[in-house]
Amino acid sequence: MNHVLCGLAANVSLPSELVDRLIAVAVGLADAEIAAGLAHRADLSHAQAVVLASGVEESAVSLAYAGLLTAADVDPVTRPNVALALLDERAGRPEWARLLAADPVVERREKLAACSGLPLDVVETLATDSDVQVVAELALWTTPETATGLAAHPHAEVRRAVAANEATPPAVLAALLTGEGLPPAQRCLVCDREAVPFVHDPQCSRLDCDLLPDASCDGSHESTAHETRRMAIRNPFTPAEAAAGFVDHPSLLLRRALAGRPDLPSEACARLAVDANPGVRADLAENPAIGEVLIRALAADRDHEVRRSLAHNPLVPLDVLIHLAGAAGIGATLLPRIASASPEEVEKLAGSPKPAARMLVAQRRDLPPAVRDALAADPDAKVVKSIAPHPGLSEGRLRAMVDRHGVRVVAKVAANPDATPALLEDLARREPPVRKAFREIARHRHASAPALLACLADAQARPVAAGRAELPPPVIEELLSDADRRVVEAAAANPSLPLAVMSDLIPRL
Structure with missing residues (x-):
């Protein structure tokens, strides 16, 4: 794989004449990887798509799904897979479906059978397929x-x-x-x-066996x-009543499938709440079909996964949720019940003496400024870590978070959409470095060239930073020879790569 050319294929700054040259290279080499990048370009013309599809079959299917090929561009006899893609998009011709319904390749008939809007006679043919x-x-x-x-x-x-x-x-x-x-x-x-x-046999050694x-x-x-x-x-x-008849079935898989249905009758819910298998109880715990009585009963369940699932139930009472937050290991997640909390409930949660409750509400990103700022000054690092990415926090408050809590909140502060270029530069130069912060800074819209240069030192942030247009062009050129293929592709796709360099990188056939 030529990683430079694959990256160039996705470069939004590549002018049309260089796109034409790269298409010629992809077709000449029958290179599916380069063609795939070209096929996903937003600026690809119909004429360019036809040329690309004519030389690289794999790209033709993608181009058909993207609407860049029409029925007039496709011969279903020589290119049945492309014809199937257009039929799948309801952009093919009825006679194609009749032709493909008799195709000797089973996989093509299967693909045809999944298409909607087929002529009735084709459906009837497929329904009696051998x-x-x-x-x-x-x-x-x-x-x-x-x-x-x-x-x-x-x-x-x-x-x-x-x-x-x-x-x-x-x-x-x-x-x-x-x-x-x-x-x-x-x-x-x-x-x-x-x-x-x-x-x-679950350990079946037959290479040609595809039985479950x-x-x-x-x-x-x-x-x-x-x-x-x-x-x-x-x-x-x-029908829920038909499904509920399996509430006591010996199959665990059937009971678990039943426990997730949101239309379960209350009697079925009560039976499943005392099921011997914790997986069944956990699936039920997240189900909005259960009422408050069962919610409170499941909150005392001995199984950790049951309690954790219950925290994700959109109807769990706040007092139960606060209890669960401290014991279920929910983590940095905006729970459905918190997302739907009323303004009064938000105020109550933010003022709770329990850090776990404050951390839950801090996951919201639409808090009133007064609540947001109060949580930003919280003495608990976990609460501050949760609120740090909230929009609207001033640079001063973000810096104060880092001063108080240090490495525990740096990455989340770097993820704040309003973090300034100066703050991101300071976080990128911090000693000792915070690796997770580099990854946030590398993708941040306000990251400056100095901050991005620092991010290049981190193996995971480096491919992201290499694609940022804010990097100096000489640095982007150097990254084209990086040992990491991801970095090479990102650098080649960088819109700030000089035009002359792009031209030199594409062979002339």
Whole structure:
């Protein structure tokens, strides 16, 4: 891979004539990496896209999805993958779909089956395809009418796909979940390939085997039937009362899928709240379907993950959340209940004697100035670290944070969108250096050349800094020969790279 040319392909300052030259290089070398960068340029013209697509097949698909190729540019016989991309975007021609429905390559028929807006006769052809994976792909994305017909398909894999399709009518989903009203499936992927009864070895050493580790069939296609039920339970359009019937099912996967449904009846919630498996209780704890009684009960759960999940429930009462904040290890996260807190609740949290409560509200980025400034002066470093990136803090307050709390808050102060160039320069020169601060400074919109030069000393910040237009051009040129390919590509993509250098870097064919 030529990392310099890959970087140049993404350089927004590359003029059109040099884009043309680079396209010629990509086509001449059949270089998919350079072509990929060119294909994502916002200024690529239709004419340039046609030339690029003509020489590098991989880029043609991207260009089709980007709307830079039209049906007139594509021959579906010689370039079926590009034709499929246009069909997927509903920009292809109906006759292409009819042609591709008979394509001998199964993967292409699968791709076609996932396209929307196909002619009815093409859908009917795909629904009777000789390869079950094509039919299953159709079942996953098709219309309610076709999904209804495929729900009774003799192959269990197709039914599994219908159960996952959110366009499938609720009554059909309920039937797939319970099996009522549907004839038994006759085949599955397991018994298609193996003599039954068969249980797939999770440590299977066969290189050509693509069965799932837990695949099994004793004639009832049990592993696929189980997955069909899981898909149906996870489908938000499956009737809640039908899904709730699995609340005591022995399958952990089914109970966990059920615990996450936001339309669970209260009786099902109560049963799952005392489930023996903590994963089920943790999934339930985050579910807004549970009421305050269950929330308070789960707040005392012995499992850490249950309590942590409960903190993410958007309806958790503030007093419960404050209790959880000190014990659940929530970290620097804006929780849903904090994001929706009223002005009065914000004031209460900010004035709480518990640092954990103040840290929670400090994660908001829309605090009133008085609350924001009070938290900026908090004696607890964790609170200050949480508030440090809040917009609107003055340079003086940001410097005061660093003076009081030192290395613990430097990186977060550097992430403040209003940090000044002078402050960022001081943070970049700080001794001992704070590596995380370099990464924040390197991407900061106010970072000056001196600050960015300091960031080049950090291995993780260096690729980011190398792409910043504020760097002096001679430094950018030096970075083109860096040992780190990420730095080379970033430097080549730097919009401040001199035009003459860009021209010299692109070979003339």
